[in-house]
Amino acid sequence: MSHVIFIPARYASQRFPGKPLQALTGATGVTKSLIERSWLAARAVSGVDGVYVLTDDERIAEPCRAFGAEVLMTPDTCRNGTERCAAAVPLLDEEPDIVVNLQGDAPLTPPHYVEALVAAMTADPDIVMATPVLRTDRDHLEKLRADRKANRVGGTTAVFAASRDALYFSKEVLPFYDNAPDDAVPVFHHVGCYAYRPSALRQYAALPEGRLERREGLEQLRFLEHGVPVRCVEVEARGRSFWELNNPSDVPLIEDIMKREGIA
Incomplete structure (x- = not known):
């Protein structure tokens, strides 16, 4: 099956304007922008037929072309990355079987996260969209809880059924955890990466924005x-x-994680 990776990137973020161009210094002291590091993470995924940065702003497009990325210019009316992915599919020469949305603010996404999504969708043709979830350890969970205590909009958690289909995603830490022991119901960090079939993207673009989507700021x-x-x-x-x-x-x-893990 053919699959491509799209990296949606917009300049006009309300919380962090110009975020894709934020400089990040790696383990060797080399500084690269957030969007370039996200692009490098995408290129490390095996079996990819193409990696494209999606934007509506030349302030992002120009530096991306400079470091070698293919750029697809999408409308400035796109309200989120999934709408941007839907707008980009018709710009390709051939429609892929699977479209991966690797968020431009997640340069630490390991290749095997994306590969797991593609493998799941390849094995089960009934899956129209998939997303990775990571079981938190105590340290990871405390980082999520610290963001909420400080009233920062940070990581997202996911709650899902026995079927593994999502029940809900939230900027709150769900399920309620308090001081539960480590063997209690785990908290899963939702990794900001999605895989869709093109038909699901077309369906999404035709749907009205949801009330919960708007309240949480979560496109999925x-x-x-x-x-x-x-x-x-x-x-x-x-x-x-x-x-x-x-x-x-x-x-x-x-930057501390990159230095600790030797990411150049």
Whole structure:
């Protein structure tokens, strides 16, 4: 099956304007932008037929072309990355079987997370959309809870059924955890990466924005609000740390992880 990776990137973020161009210094002291590091993460995924940056702003497009990325210019009316992916599919010469949306603020996404999504959708043709979830350990959970206590919009958690289809995604830490022991119901960090069939993207673009989607600021909730199942694929850390760049305060955290894990 053919699959491509799209990296949606917009300049006009309300919480962090110009975020894709944020400089990040790696283990060797080399500084690269957030969007370039996300592009490098996408290129490390095996079996990919193409990696494209999607944007509506030349302030992002120009530096992306400079470091070698293929750029697809999408409308400035796209309200989120999934709408941007839907707009980009018709710009390709051939429609792929699977479209992966690797968020431009997640340069620490390991290749095997994306590969797990593609494998799940290849094995089960009934899955129209899939997303990775990572079981938190105590340290990871405390980082999520610290963001909420500080009233920062940070990581997202996922709750899913026995079928592995999502029940809900939230910026709150769900399920309620308090001081539960480590063997209690686990908290899963939703990794900001999606895989869709093109038909699901077309359906999404035709649906109205959902109330929960708008309240949480989570694009995937539009699928759930309209009865479209989202399969959660549990992935393993394999010694890698995961965190997204949601706020300026995440920059030193991500740089520390890159240095600790030897990411150049």
